[in-house]
Amino acid sequence: MTDGELTxxxxxxxxxxxxxxxxxxxSGVKEILEELDRELVxxxxxxxxxxxxxxxxxxxxxxxxxxxxxxxxxxxxSFTGNPGTGKTTVAGKMADLLHRLGYIRRGHLVSVTRDDxxxxxxxxxxxKTKEILKKAMGGVLFIDEAYYLYRAENERDYGxxxxxxxxxxxxxxxxDLVVILAGYADRMETFFTANxxxxxxxxxxxxxxxxxDEELLExxxxxxxxxxxxxxxxxxxxLQRYIGLRxxxxxxxxxxxxxxxxxxxxxxxxxxxxxxxxxPVDARALSTLEAPxxxxxxxxxxxxxxxxxxxx
Amino acid sequence: MPxxxxxxxxxxxxxxxxxxxxxxxxxxxxxxxxxxxxxxxEPHPRNTYWEMWGHPMFDVADAAxxxxxxxxxxxxxxxxxxxxxxxxxxxxxxxMRLSFIVNRPAHEPGFRLERQEMAGRMMRYSTRSYAAExxxxxxxxxx
Numbered sequence: 001m002t003d004g005e006l007t008x009x010x011x012x013x014x015x016x017x018x019x020x021x022x023x024x025x026x027s028g029v030k031e032i033l034e035e036l037d038r039e040l041v042x043x044x045x046x047x048x049x050x051x052x053x054x055x056x057x058x059x060x061x062x063x064x065x066x067x068x069x070x071x072x073x074x075x076x077x078s079f080t081g082n083p084g085t086g087k088t089t090v091a092g093k094m095a096d097l098l099h100r101l102g103y104i105r106r107g108h109l110v111s112v113t114r115d116d117x118x119x120x121x122x123x124x125x126x127x128k129t130k131e132i133l134k135k136a137m138g139g140v141l142f143i144d145e146a147y148y149l150y151r152a153e154n155e156r157d158y159g160x161x162x163x164x165x166x167x168x169x170x171x172x173x174x175x176d177l178v179v180i181l182a183g184y185a186d187r188m189e190t191f192f193t194a195n196x197x198x199x200x201x202x203x204x205x206x207x208x209x210x211x212x213d214e215e216l217l218e219x220x221x222x223x224x225x226x227x228x229x230x231x232x233x234x235x236x237x238x239l240q241r242y243i244g245l246r247x248x249x250x251x252x253x254x255x256x257x258x259x260x261x262x263x264x265x266x267x268x269x270x271x272x273x274x275x276x277x278x279x280p281v282d283a284r285a286l287s288t289l290e291a292p293x294x295x296x297x298x299x300x301x302x303x304x305x306x307x308x309x310x311x312x
Numbered sequence: 313m314p315x316x317x318x319x320x321x322x323x324x325x326x327x328x329x330x331x332x333x334x335x336x337x338x339x340x341x342x343x344x345x346x347x348x349x350x351x352x353x354e355p356h357p358r359n360t361y362w363e364m365w366g367h368p369m370f371d372v373a374d375a376a377x378x379x380x381x382x383x384x385x386x387x388x389x390x391x392x393x394x395x396x397x398x399x400x401x402x403x404x405x406x407x408m409r410l411s412f413i414v415n416r417p418a419h420e421p422g423f424r425l426e427r428q429e430m431a432g433r434m435m436r437y438s439t440r441s442y443a444a445e446x447x448x449x450x451x452x453x454x455x
Contacts, residue, residue, distance in 0.1 A: 137375075
């Protein structure tokens with residue numbers, strides 16, 4: 001153990017000016033924002049919001065260096081939007097961003113849902129919630145579908161206990177932990193109305209819009225390229241039609257639905273190659289999805305309205 | 313004359329501050345060790361098995377998590393000895409790498425040396441803690 005580490009460094013007078021531009025580049029914030037732009041299709045309002053938050057945090061840090069502010073800022077956030085709109089992915093980037101700016105010490109993301117926090121019987125909830133909080137300390141706690149924590153219909157629901165512990169830590173250990181609550185916009189709104197304590201402790205609300213059809217197609221192509229697959233022209237056209245039809249059906253989950261559809265298309269492609277091939281197959285055939293692989297989906301048969309199962 | 317229990321690392325130094333404990337814990341976590349909290353009111357040096365406060369903390373990334381648990385333990389057993397130990401699982405079994413006291417009673421009465429005369433001028437010695445003369449759980453509360 002060194003003395004410098006324990007006493008927190010020497011007490012020097014604050015600098016007179018801070019170069020924001022160079023802080024932006026040297027802190028690595030620039031890289032993360034560029035990564036966001038590069039890796040995530042669409043989401044323009046989200047990217048703009050993240051950029052604003054990053055700028056605010058950078059300025060806040062500069063103010064702290066000049067001795068203008070001393071209180072750690074509230075950083076808890078809520079991410080609202082439909083499933084598959086990139087909330088978890090952006091939360092990971094946010095953890096990285098906060099870490100590089102020095103607002104959290106480790107930069108890891110602990111992703112949980114109600115089941116990880118709330119117990120099954122009396123006395124089970126507090127240890128479970130505390131266990132998760134301990135693991136998340138120094139990083140970001142991402143609570144997916146956070147509105148499930150509160151069940152209005154059951155006043156003795158154990159979720160309330162988890163909420164109280166969370167609120168306490170969100171207030172008292174702001175420099176140890178950042179909490180991000182995520183879920184559908186309308187249900188989160190109800191949740192915040194029922195738990196005003198959360199609303200007042202959350203500094204940033206970020207809304208994730210649905211992807212447009214063109215964006216989803218672009219996402220599909222990116223996903224496939226990452227796995228060294230490609231779409232033939234007819235398949236791309238079929239997928240475009242698929243996206244339009246799939247959107248109108250229940251349980252549409254944006255990029256996640258597309259990923260699942262592509263997984264199933266790869267399954268059919270493998271089956272097709274296996275059944276039709278007579279001689280050796282080349283790399284091109286192995287990596288190309290053809291129109292029939294997509295068109296075999298149940299979505300095109302127009303009867304997927306019956307039942308809530310995932311359309312094939 | 314009061315005495316100080318000197319078990320484990322750092323025990324000849326002044327008591328560590330919370331900031332210093334945090335730095336030590338973070339060092340342990342950075343090595344990939346699991347930190348465990350134990351407490352006791354039986355200060356005999358051969359009493360190696362202290363009571364465990366919960367499970368050893370695996371998968372904790374930041375010392376703040378351990379300090380949260382230590383604060384809880386102090387709330388309940390603040391009048392007893394509390395120690396942190398760090399276990400390293402990398403050899404394939406859990407082996408202790410570091411153990412140090414982080415909390416001690418306000419008053420430590422110390423030990424009595426007992427002599428027992430045996431046949432032929434032989435002598436047997438044993439140490440007995442003054443605190444341990446009271447039943448477990450009542451040893452340090454009233455000072």
